Amino acid sequence: MMRLRALFLLPAWAFTLLLFLAPLLIIVVYSLQTKGVYGGVVEPWTLENYTRLFDPLYGVILFRSFLMAGVSTLGCIVLAFPLALYIARSGTRKTLLLNLVMLPFWTSFLVRTYAWMFLLRDTGLVNSVLLALGVIAEPLPLLYNDWAVIVGLIYGYLPFAVLPLYSNLERLDKSLLEAAADLGAKPWEAMLHVVLPLTAPGMRAAGVLVFIPCLGAYLTPDLLGGGKSMMIGNLVQNQFTSARDWPFGSALSLALMLIVMLLLWALLRRDGEEVL
Amino acid sequence: MKQRLLPLYVVCLYAFLHLPLMILCAFSFNSSRFTVWEGFSLVWYQAMWNDGALAEATWNSLLIAVVSTVLATIVGTLGAYGLWKRNSKILSGSLYLSLVTPEIITGIALLATFQWAFRYFQLQLGMHTVILAHVTFSIAYVLLVVMARLRTADPALEEAALDLGATEWQAFRLVTLPMLKPGIAAAALLAFTVSFDDYVITSLVAGVDSETLPMMLYAMARRGANPVVSAISTVIFVGLGILIVASERLQKA
Numbered sequence: 001m002m003r004l005r006a007l008f009l010l011p012a013w014a015f016t017l018l019l020f021l022a023p024l025l026i027i028v029v030y031s032l033q034t035k036g037v038y039g040g041v042v043e044p045w046t047l048e049n050y051t052r053l054f055d056p057l058y059g060v061i062l063f064r065s066f067l068m069a070g071v072s073t074l075g076c077i078v079l080a081f082p083l084a085l086y087i088a089r090s091g092t093r094k095t096l097l098l099n100l101v102m103l104p105f106w107t108s109f110l111v112r113t114y115a116w117m118f119l120l121r122d123t124g125l126v127n128s129v130l131l132a133l134g135v136i137a138e139p140l141p142l143l144y145n146d147w148a149v150i151v152g153l154i155y156g157y158l159p160f161a162v163l164p165l166y167s168n169l170e171r172l173d174k175s176l177l178e179a180a181a182d183l184g185a186k187p188w189e190a191m192l193h194v195v196l197p198l199t200a201p202g203m204r205a206a207g208v209l210v211f212i213p214c215l216g217a218y219l220t221p222d223l224l225g226g227g228k229s230m231m232i233g234n235l236v237q238n239q240f241t242s243a244r245d246w247p248f249g250s251a252l253s254l255a256l257m258l259i260v261m262l263l264l265w266a267l268l269r270r271d272g273e274e275v276l
Numbered sequence: 277m278k279q280r281l282l283p284l285y286v287v288c289l290y291a292f293l294h295l296p297l298m299i300l301c302a303f304s305f306n307s308s309r310f311t312v313w314e315g316f317s318l319v320w321y322q323a324m325w326n327d328g329a330l331a332e333a334t335w336n337s338l339l340i341a342v343v344s345t346v347l348a349t350i351v352g353t354l355g356a357y358g359l360w361k362r363n364s365k366i367l368s369g370s371l372y373l374s375l376v377t378p379e380i381i382t383g384i385a386l387l388a389t390f391q392w393a394f395r396y397f398q399l400q401l402g403m404h405t406v407i408l409a410h411v412t413f414s415i416a417y418v419l420l421v422v423m424a425r426l427r428t429a430d431p432a433l434e435e436a437a438l439d440l441g442a443t444e445w446q447a448f449r450l451v452t453l454p455m456l457k458p459g460i461a462a463a464a465l466l467a468f469t470v471s472f473d474d475y476v477i478t479s480l481v482a483g484v485d486s487e488t489l490p491m492m493l494y495a496m497a498r499r500g501a502n503p504v505v506s507a508i509s510t511v512i513f514v515g516l517g518i519l520i521v522a523s524e525r526l527q528k529a
Contacts, residue, residue: 004444009367012355012415016370017413019311023385026392079289080459086286106516108473113511115296118303123501125299145390158293170313173433195483216378223497233380238382240480250388253381260376276446 007236024257031250041246044125049251056261058235065231068146068221069214072153076161077155077203084165084202085195088172101162110157113223116152117143120224136141144226161206168202169195201271208267212260232256289437301513304506320507330492332506337489340403340478341471344410348471351411352418353456355450359419360426370417382413383480390481401483409476409481415469421466425459458527465523469516 006252031049033041087097087136104112119125127139142148172195180190218233225231230238232252239249295305307317350363359368374382386409390401429452437447483490489508496502 004448005360005362007358009358009364011351012371012419013367013417015316015351015412016367016374018436019386019389019408020370020374020382023389026388027381027385041381066383067304082282082285083289086282100290103296104389104406106469106520107297107507108490108493109511110473110475110493110497111300111512112297114505114509115300117497118506119296120298123310123499125303125311132312153294161445212376213378214381220378223494233378236380236384240387246388249384253384256378257381259293260378261373264376 027250027253031254033247035245035247037061038244041086049247050255051253052248053255064146064229065215068150068153068229068231069211069217072150072157072214073161073207073211075150075154076158077165077206079160080161080165080206081203082198083251084162086167087162087166088169096165098166101159105159109219112153112156113220116148116224119269120148120151143224144228146225146229147225148246149221149229149231150185150270152224153214153217156217156220157210159210160213164205165199165202166206167201172198204267204271208263212263215259216256277459294452297509297513300506301510304510306503308472309326309501309503316479318502320503321511324507324511327504329487330489331445333487333492336403337472338484340406340410340486341468341489344407344414344471345468347411348414348418348467349460351459352415352463352467353422356419356422356426357456358451359423360429368419371419373387373411375420376406379474379476383477386412386477387480396494401481401486403486405476405481405483406486413474413477416467417470418463421463422439422456422459427454427460429455442486445452461523461527468519477514 009203030041032045032047034044034046034048036042048260053062064259083101087094087101089120090097096098118122119126122139122141122143126142127136131139158250176194178191180194181187185193216233218237219230221229221234222237223230233256236249236252236256239245239252303313304320305312305316305318306313307319308314337434355367355371386405390405434447436453437451438444442450473490474489475494478488479491479494482488489512493505493508496505502525
């Protein structure tokens, strides 16, 4: 019995070792070396790439990434909570409503991001409509700024917030709400003192699940921020392409990876695997 | 009051989720290049149809998606079966980690690895590196879906088969595999869409001969307004929609 199972694991092991773990190891090695004159990596070994992470030049980008990912995550949770509550209480239509949340997810992330370029650009739909209505005289600069990136991130990762909140709210014991009502709590009081504390695990899960991809986002800031609104992902890409500084790019990637792992570890430790 | 506010809010949120894509599709039929409706036209679809480079990129994307889906589905299904009961925390942990690793990191790590390997082999970036990358990131998706299915499976059935004299292979092939079919189909569909859509990793490990559809879409979007992008997007929606409906039918049949 055991032999066949061990054999079955071989291909998965091979891919994981050769094309996931080994690449990460190579990045670790690169991060400890020095940039060559024509790109690439050369000796000597150094920790300089890691100390450069604290350079204010890059610190600004790191700080902005955290801020934008944080705002987007908060936005996702606030927007998703009432929806999750509604779905959890809607009986037989639950599956349909959940599928409707997931539907845009099946379409290409690139296309979903482009849809916002289409809406927000100077000659885009929002500006065209506002101009036609005479609300504004000149197109508003809606695209290529931090807010456009945040809208894109919220749009892209909202389903990641809805699902954990929904499964948390779904398991919520309804008699607790009735008890609160019987004891004289108004609906909003019951919501604040009963429902919200009990959905803390769902919110933590939603928070981590949205924050991780937002922090590592590349495509959204690239297309909607138009180079003006760089995040860590763009900085990494930049080091590996135009700046040709692979060692620093590697150190940046590992720092980002470490944050992702710490967040996930903290969540799993606090709430266990069921929370995902 | 609350009873009326919440449904209204929910409608608004669904509009936020779906309207941008619907508007994009609608304007792909606009005869004007600008976001002012000037009448129904298929001119952008015609432009799309006559674009040779676009056809080639689509062909590349389909080929990569099909080959990597087949490989990832086999590797992932076998892996899920292997991990069933006999859990290897390092393997499953690595696979889950690969799911949350930012795409840009997966991409540059793979690029660095391929470049390093090419010092020893006379090879270049191309279709094969893209396929290898796609198989690698699709395995975790397949594993996740098939494992979920396995969790509902009864291990006693396979034990019964073994007690009755079936070999390990027969027990897998004739008892467990048929139970997993719907899960495998769902996993393959997911792997296909993930592969077909990928831009970030693909663009890093692609060579000169392997430009994919998302890479072309990206380049067009980057250059600014282009109704052809809307037309391609619409075709992708319809294609994926047909694929999802067809696979649901197949799973029920």
